[in-house]
Amino acid sequence: MSTADITAEHHDDHHDHGPAKGLSRWFFTTNHKDIGSMYLWFSLAMFLVGGSMALVIRAELFQPGLQLVEPGFFNQMTTMHGLIMVFGAVMPAFVGLANWMVPMMIGAPDMALPRMNNWSFWILPFAFGMLLLTLFMDGGAPNFGWTFYAPLSTTYAPDSVTFFIFAVHMMGVSSIMGAINIVATILNMRAPGMTLMKMPLFVWTWLITAYLLIAVMPVLAGVVTMMLMDIHFGTSFFDAAGGGDPVLFQHVFWFFGHPEVYIMILPAFGIVSAIIPTFARKQLFGYASMVYATASIAFLSFIVWAHHMFTVGMPLAGELFFMFATMLIAVPTGVKVFNWIATMWRGSMTFETPMLFALAFVILFTIGGLSGLMLAIAPADFQYHDTYFVVAHFHYVLVPGAIFSIMAAVYYWLPKWTGHQLNEGAGKFHFWMSFIGVNITFFPMHFIGLAGMPRRIPDYALQFADFNAIASVGAFIFGLSQLIFVWNVIQNIRSGKKAEAKCWEGAEGLEWSVPSPAPYHTFTTPPQIEGAK
Amino acid sequence: MSVAADTKKLVARLVLGTVLMFGFGFAMVPIYNVFCEITGLNGKITRTGESEQPLVVNQDRTVKVRFISVFNEEMPWEFEPMQKVYQVNPGQMQQTAFVATNPTANNMVAQAIPSVSPSEAAQYLQKVNCFCFDRQPLDAGATAEMPMVFFIDPEIPEHLDSITLSYTLFDITDQQQVAEAKNDNNDKRSTL
Numbered sequence: 001m002s003t004a005d006i007t008a009e010h011h012d013d014h015h016d017h018g019p020a021k022g023l024s025r026w027f028f029t030t031n032h033k034d035i036g037s038m039y040l041w042f043s044l045a046m047f048l049v050g051g052s053m054a055l056v057i058r059a060e061l062f063q064p065g066l067q068l069v070e071p072g073f074f075n076q077m078t079t080m081h082g083l084i085m086v087f088g089a090v091m092p093a094f095v096g097l098a099n100w101m102v103p104m105m106i107g108a109p110d111m112a113l114p115r116m117n118n119w120s121f122w123i124l125p126f127a128f129g130m131l132l133l134t135l136f137m138d139g140g141a142p143n144f145g146w147t148f149y150a151p152l153s154t155t156y157a158p159d160s161v162t163f164f165i166f167a168v169h170m171m172g173v174s175s176i177m178g179a180i181n182i183v184a185t186i187l188n189m190r191a192p193g194m195t196l197m198k199m200p201l202f203v204w205t206w207l208i209t210a211y212l213l214i215a216v217m218p219v220l221a222g223v224v225t226m227m228l229m230d231i232h233f234g235t236s237f238f239d240a241a242g243g244g245d246p247v248l249f250q251h252v253f254w255f256f257g258h259p260e261v262y263i264m265i266l267p268a269f270g271i272v273s274a275i276i277p278t279f280a281r282k283q284l285f286g287y288a289s290m291v292y293a294t295a296s297i298a299f300l301s302f303i304v305w306a307h308h309m310f311t312v313g314m315p316l317a318g319e320l321f322f323m324f325a326t327m328l329i330a331v332p333t334g335v336k337v338f339n340w341i342a343t344m345w346r347g348s349m350t351f352e353t354p355m356l357f358a359l360a361f362v363i364l365f366t367i368g369g370l371s372g373l374m375l376a377i378a379p380a381d382f383q384y385h386d387t388y389f390v391v392a393h394f395h396y397v398l399v400p401g402a403i404f405s406i407m408a409a410v411y412y413w414l415p416k417w418t419g420h421q422l423n424e425g426a427g428k429f430h431f432w433m434s435f436i437g438v439n440i441t442f443f444p445m446h447f448i449g450l451a452g453m454p455r456r457i458p459d460y461a462l463q464f465a466d467f468n469a470i471a472s473v474g475a476f477i478f479g480l481s482q483l484i485f486v487w488n489v490i491q492n493i494r495s496g497k498k499a500e501a502k503c504w505e506g507a508e509g510l511e512w513s514v515p516s517p518a519p520y521h522t523f524t525t526p527p528q529i530e531g532a533k
Numbered sequence: 534m535s536v537a538a539d540t541k542k543l544v545a546r547l548v549l550g551t552v553l554m555f556g557f558g559f560a561m562v563p564i565y566n567v568f569c570e571i572t573g574l575n576g577k578i579t580r581t582g583e584s585e586q587p588l589v590v591n592q593d594r595t596v597k598v599r600f601i602s603v604f605n606e607e608m609p610w611e612f613e614p615m616q617k618v619y620q621v622n623p624g625q626m627q628q629t630a631f632v633a634t635n636p637t638a639n640n641m642v643a644q645a646i647p648s649v650s651p652s653e654a655a656q657y658l659q660k661v662n663c664f665c666f667d668r669q670p671l672d673a674g675a676t677a678e679m680p681m682v683f684f685i686d687p688e689i690p691e692h693l694d695s696i697t698l699s700y701t702l703f704d705i706t707d708q709q710q711v712a713e714a715k716n717d718n719n720d721k722r723s724t725l
Contacts, residue, residue, distance in 0.1 A: 112540050180547045188540050218551050222558025234708070237562060240646050241703030248565050252558060313652055 018520055027122075030114035031520060032099045035121050037417070039096025040410070042124060044486070046088030047403075049132070051479050053081040058441075058475035061468050064460055074458035075143035076135065082146025083164075086264065087171045088128050090398065093406045094267040095120075095178045098206045101413065102182060104511040104518065105200045107191025107527040112184035120177035127170035134160035145456055147257070150238035150249040154230045161231065165224045172221045179213035182206055191510075193529030197291070200509050201284065204291050205270030208298045212259045212266070215302075220256040223249065247312050254305035262301045265365075265397065266294055268405030269336060272358045274509070275412050276340050279355035280347030281506040286339040293332035300329045310381045319378040326376035330369070337366055352504070353427030357408030360400055360435050368396030371446065386456075389449025395442045399478075400435075407434070407485065414489065415503040419517030420496030426488040433481030440474025590624040591687045594694075598658075598685070601699040602631065608704045609637050610671070615678070624687040630680045631664065631700065635671040642670045645679075645700045654696045657689040665700060 019025050019034065029035060056077050060068045069077070099117065103110055111117050134141040139158035142148065153161060186207045190199070199207075226237040226249075236242025238249045269290075277284045284290065306314060306322045314322075340362050349355070371393040375384055384390060411427055414420075444467035449455075453464045460468065499516040514522045598621055600614035611634040621627050635641055645665040649655040660666075664679035671677055685696070 113544070176551055180544055183547060184540050184543050187543060188536050214547055214550050215554055218555035219558040222555050226559070240701065241644060241705055242708070245565070248562065251565060252561050255561065313650070315652060
């Protein structure tokens with residue numbers, strides 16, 4: 001494309017160059033930065049709502065016996081907490097980051113399908129509004145756990161299950177549209193010279209994640225549609241009386257569910273791969289191996305789903321296959337952890353807030369990964385299955401894993417978004433409170449799980465009392481320390497020292513070549529890529 | 534401009550992928566059933582019908598066959614195996630029965646769903662005749678003996694020396710009535 005073309009096109013462009021005024025800016029916007037911000041705010045709101053539900057759970061579990069809530073409401077809390085955190089907090093946060101950063105990282109002026117981008121965001125508040133309103137319906141909100149196993153979620157479900165199903169359909173549509181948009185942007189909108197193997201790792205991990213989303217979100221839509229038909233139209237997909245099979249539900253659900261957990265962690269790998277080189281002031285070690293490792297993890301995620309259901313009565317050959325396939329995932333994951341450590345090796349490291357979160361990610365995610373390997377051992381899983389050990393495992397990979405990476409990303413790119421330098425004091429205070437809180441909350445859960453405390457119960461045997469009390473204290477420390485984060489972000493938007501275009505000394509990438517705050521429109525002319533012809 | 538055209542093509546392909554994966558979710562239902570049939574996974578499917586070859590009874594060993602009855606929570610019937618445990622020689626034909634009572638004041642219809650444990654044994658348990666092949670109607674207050682005839686395939690491996698066969702009884706009265714009503718309508722239409 002020649003420069004003449006671009007100028008000609010530019011003259012045809014009659015849009016004004018700043019954002020529209022008033023509320024309509026947010027309703028009608030097609031700007032990737034506006035939509036990215038809305039995703040992030042929405043995700044923060046859901047994080048606080050889902051977090052409050054977690055605090056209800058931990059408050060009830062502070063002591064054995066029933067103190068604060070009815071067991072039925074407790075079950076609604078565990079269910080809604082899981083659904084909101086997975087679909088409302090973690091996933092939209094990553095989509096928001098992708099919206100903000102992917103076009104800027106590949107030198108594109110916007111997303112490939114800006115109108116659809118607006119749609120995919122605005123579906124979300126309605127989906128979650130509907131889901132949250134079930135709390136006020138007769139019979140209460142869904143109470144069958146975020147995995148909604150049939151027949152608990154069909155024959156024995158509260159009436160509100162239908163609203164839950166439509167909410168899941170809507171979030172699915174939103175995720176798929178977001179994923180299609182991201183794939184189209186990455187494959188078609190890169191600046192000339194930005195070859196695939198030159199893309200920042202965050203872009204790579206998102207490209208692979210988007211493909212995972214397109215592959216499995218329709219399966220989730222399928223499984224809830226089958227539930228809908230079982231409940232209302234007399235089919236028997238999961239009803240044994242009519243010739244169906246409840247175990248089938250688990251197979252279809254986990255065929256979606258396992259790739260889903262990688263959807264929530266691959267973008268985190270990309271974020272950490274951007275932050276660690278910046279603050280170690282070295283290039284990322286093993287870029288190509290990082291790309292291949294990500295792709296192998298994505299591929300393996302499709303053939304390990306039944307490790308979630310070792311206890312349903314599988315043949316021995318099945319247990320062995322899923323056990324070894326699961327353990328195989330440790331290899332590409334190990335490559336990644338090795339590369340991050342090798343990047344830091346002999347680097348000139350400094351420990352600003354984003355780096356602290358990224359380092360905590362590497363350490364704590366590895367702990368979560370190792371407990372995952374323990375769960376992958378099929379014969380041992382019969383002891384761990386459905387205990388607090390599982391809860392400890394997936395919270396270690398999701399909270400100090402996915403959530404810490406999102407925090408790291410927000411602190412890392414916040415100066416680029418707001419144009420103000422970070423308040424390091426408040427950021428570090430937030431980090432240490434979160435780090436301590438998270439470990440006090442989730443580490444004891446390993447022990448009570450190994451001792452046999454089942455998950456999803458409002459009351460427990462006396463011998464679990466001490467560790468539960470400790471975990472509850474940790475949960476309140478972690479929960480309340482997120483208010484520091486909210487305060488810090490709002491302060492940063494309103495005031496602070498002016499940030500330079502490249503506000504981190506060791507940062508590399510196109511996003512640091514535009515001024516801070518990033519102008520409303522960036523890269524309307526494609527940038528020059530180093531090393532391109 | 535070619536970027537717009539490329540994007541259109543790519544989006545069309547991605548949408549097609551989405552639709553295909555939605556279909557794949559549903560395709561997993563028959564795939565799962567076929568897979569279970571081949572592997573005997575989940576112990577749901579056992580072989581039925583008469584033996585294909587004349588049976589050679591293996592007198593050297595016996596296999597313990599245990600019967601269990603399970604109720605769906607909303608099923609008010611009484612339902613028990615006549616004899617809980619049998620020691621049978623592989624290849625030997627064995628007849629047994631379950632006794633069912635309908636203690637309610639309504640005529641009801643039930644369907645029994647079998648399950649074999651360990652699932653590996655499912656393919657060696659052959660039912661010649663079983664009440665679970667049909668729907669079982671029972672009048673209010675009535676009691677019935679529901680027979681079944683089975684044998685163990687002499688090919689059964691050594692390590693399988695104990696098999697449990699459980700039946701879960703489901704109340705399908707409502708579905709049955711709906712189906713009958715539909716049939717009645719069809720009949721009426723055909724007579725008109």
